[in-house]
Amino acid sequence: MRHLTAPLTEADVLSLHAGEHVLLSGTVYTARDAAHLRMMDCIAKGEDLPMELEGQVIYYAGPTPTPEGKPVGSIGPTTSTRMDASTPTLLAHGLRGMIGKGQRSAEVMQAMQEHPAVYFAAVGGAAALMAACVTSCEVIAWDDLGPESVKRLTLCELPLVVAADAYGKDAFTLGQEKYLRSIE
Amino acid sequence: MREIDAALITDTVARLCIEANRFLSQDVACALHQAEQEEPFAPAKDLLALLGKNEQIARETLMPICQDTGMAIVFAEVGQDVHINGDFEEAIHAGVHRGYVDGLLRKSVVGDPLRRVNTGDNTPAIIHTRLVKGDAIKLTVAPKGFGSENMSRLKMLTPAQGVEGVKEFVLETVKLAGANPCPPMVLGIGIGGDFERVAEMAKEALMLPMGQHNDDPYYAALEDELLALVNATGIGPQGLGGKTTCLGLHILAGATHIAGLPVAVNVSCHVTRHKTAVL
Numbered sequence: 124m125r126h127l128t129a130p131l132t133e134a135d136v137l138s139l140h141a142g143e144h145v146l147l148s149g150t151v152y153t154a155r156d157a158a159h160l161r162m163m164d165c166i167a168k169g170e171d172l173p174m175e176l177e178g179q180v181i182y183y184a185g186p187t188p189t190p191e192g193k194p195v196g197s198i199g200p201t202t203s204t205r206m207d208a209s210t211p212t213l214l215a216h217g218l219r220g221m222i223g224k225g226q227r228s229a230e231v232m233q234a235m236q237e238h239p240a241v242y243f244a245a246v247g248g249a250a251a252l253m254a255a256c257v258t259s260c261e262v263i264a265w266d267d268l269g270p271e272s273v274k275r276l277t278l279c280e281l282p283l284v285v286a287a288d289a290y291g292k293d294a295f296t297l298g299q300e301k302y303l304r305s306i307e
Numbered sequence: 308m309r310e311i312d313a314a315l316i317t318d319t320v321a322r323l324c325i326e327a328n329r330f331l332s333q334d335v336a337c338a339l340h341q342a343e344q345e346e347p348f349a350p351a352k353d354l355l356a357l358l359g360k361n362e363q364i365a366r367e368t369l370m371p372i373c374q375d376t377g378m379a380i381v382f383a384e385v386g387q388d389v390h391i392n393g394d395f396e397e398a399i400h401a402g403v404h405r406g407y408v409d410g411l412l413r414k415s416v417v418g419d420p421l422r423r424v425n426t427g428d429n430t431p432a433i434i435h436t437r438l439v440k441g442d443a444i445k446l447t448v449a450p451k452g453f454g455s456e457n458m459s460r461l462k463m464l465t466p467a468q469g470v471e472g473v474k475e476f477v478l479e480t481v482k483l484a485g486a487n488p489c490p491p492m493v494l495g496i497g498i499g500g501d502f503e504r505v506a507e508m509a510k511e512a513l514m515l516p517m518g519q520h521n522d523d524p525y526y527a528a529l530e531d532e533l534l535a536l537v538n539a540t541g542i543g544p545q546g547l548g549g550k551t552t553c554l555g556l557h558i559l560a561g562a563t564h565i566a567g568l569p570v571a572v573n574v575s576c577h578v579t580r581h582k583t584a585v586l
Contacts, residue, residue: 225487247489249361298548
């Protein structure tokens with residue numbers, strides 16, 4: 124199994140192909156619906172974002188409250204397509220990776236080729252299992268959004284699938300075709 | 308006339324919210340396990356094994372199975388010989404408040420759909436109350452995640468479209484949902500009634516034990532046929548390909564108007580949660 128560390132380099136991204144299984148460690152940031160709207164607002168107004176986006180990975184997630192003695196609560200991915208509208212802009216500002224679930228729009232797939240980036244699928248609903256791969260969690264912006272605040276996470280070997288690569292390929296189409304061929 | 312204190316309703320709803328989110332019902336856990344055994348596509352089998360492991364970790368560490376601990380949907384069957392001491396609906400909302408705060412469940416509710424400020428305690432609940440015979444209250448709490456709820460659809464078909472129209476609509480819904488609702492999904496299908504009743508039947512269908520068939524052999528056969536059609540799409544676990552697109556599917560049908568054929572598909576995920584208590 125391939126090991127990767129975030130933030131990612133352009134070379135990392137260009138070496139990844141749809142369908143590959145990887146273990147991701149390092150630093151990523153959570154942001155979902157409400158945080159994306161605020162980030163778009165910051166960009167429109169020319170204000171600073173909560174983090175420098177260059178090379179970073181955003182995890183579309185809003186964890187449950189942190190239990191005492193644990194670094195984070197249950198933390199699985201949310202549906203990525205709701206973030207599609209703002210993703211090309213964030214990619215143009217240096218975002219290099221995203222973690223979520225479900226397919227992306229044609230516009231996002233196109234933007235991921237223009238600004239090389241990777242989209243990983245985490246296992247939707249396996250949130251207790253994924254919490255065990257997070258070693259630290261700290262709110263860095265927009266605490267008023269509660270579960271939707273922006274958090275900095277340190278990951279240790281989070282299991283992911285390369286769902287879409289920088290070459291326009293996606294693991295959903297490839298996987299479904301492969302299965303259907305296997306039962307012909 | 309039996310007296311039931313509103314405080315008991317609050318205690319029960321709080322407990323059910325927490326239990327439903329930590330402990331996957333035995334029937335859904337078994338369906339997941341069986342699907343893993345029967346899945347012929349290796350990558351899909353591995354994913355189903357991870358889902359089983361997640362359910363086990365949640366159970367053992369008392370963590371929520373999924374981070375989307377849902378909106379609290381509460382079904383209440385109130386016996387007509389019961390007198391409730393206190394405010395019934397307030398008691399349910401108070402139970403949701405306590406369950407979601409004390410149980411460290413995610414607060415996923417905004418008070419207004421357009422101005423979107425989080426209410427901070429996951430209230431209000433969505434309450435469906437039915438008056439029934441007897442002197443008991445049956446409470447079912449079903450936390451519903453919105454990754455799958457967002458993929459649900461309703462259509463007013465014409466009578467001429469018939470059963471073929473229904474099948475087509477269900478399949479179209481599943482294909483449009485694709486990887487989004489965290490497949491393997493569970494489907495609740497309502498057929499008949501009117502605009503709001505068909506949606507309610509679809510939701511109620513999600514509460515039925517996995518593997519249980521409709522009492523009417525006609526609809527039982529339709530359930531089997533639809534499940535086979537859905538599992539032939541190849542969507543598979545997480546949409547990454549495989550046989551197991553759907554763990555189970557239930558139909559509830561009801562009387563409708565001569566001019567109509569309403570159909571609703573309520574999409575749920577492999578973390579289909581519901582816990583029941585009788586007071």
